[in-house]
Amino acid sequence: MSNPDTELVVALTGMSIQNRQSYPIAAFVLQMGISMTPPSLPLPAGMPKGKVGDCYSNCFTWKYKNQDSPLVYCEGYAIGRLGIPVLHAWLVDPSGKVVDPTWCGESDYDDTKEIQSPTPGLAYYGVPFEFDYVIETCRESRYFGVIENHRDNYSLITRWYATWLNGSSFTEGIADTWMEKIQLADLTKERAND
16 A cells, blocks of 8 residues: 555655756655644634635635634645646644645535535645745735746746756745744655765
8 A cells, every 4th residue: 555645745846856847846845844643533622624625725715714723825746546647725733734625525425516615635845835825925916826827927936947957046935934844854865875
């Protein structure tokens, strides 16, 4: 039996090597992100179930209405029930446990029609963002989402890629409370490769 976390990191590594120049989103997530603990059910009290396919909007809207909450807005890749890494958005608590209002484990069917409402994700690897940065990005582009924001020509990814090429450090928009965890995870990865 395979480990979904390992499968996700392997898939992101392959995607980043294969597409680094033309579409470096996987490389950005792999370098700037961190593995997070998959959610358990049910959703926290007061959190509505979001519409499948609207993960960026679901998470943005909830966080916007609950800015004092300790949950942090994240984007990255997740593996759902089909076992395929997909770009996704979720929230994460201070301990690293995912809260996912989009993939919240509802039944695959309702009384009237088949619906796509997946079970909770099996693995999550993503970037925790400062919410003020998310608000500013979405307001400027009129599009939900930061990493895959095509309306601003993927400017975050473009800026990260330029700094990565010249070996500089990049922290734009990353939640300060998570930087130490990300740096520690990077150090652990480097030691494992030695």
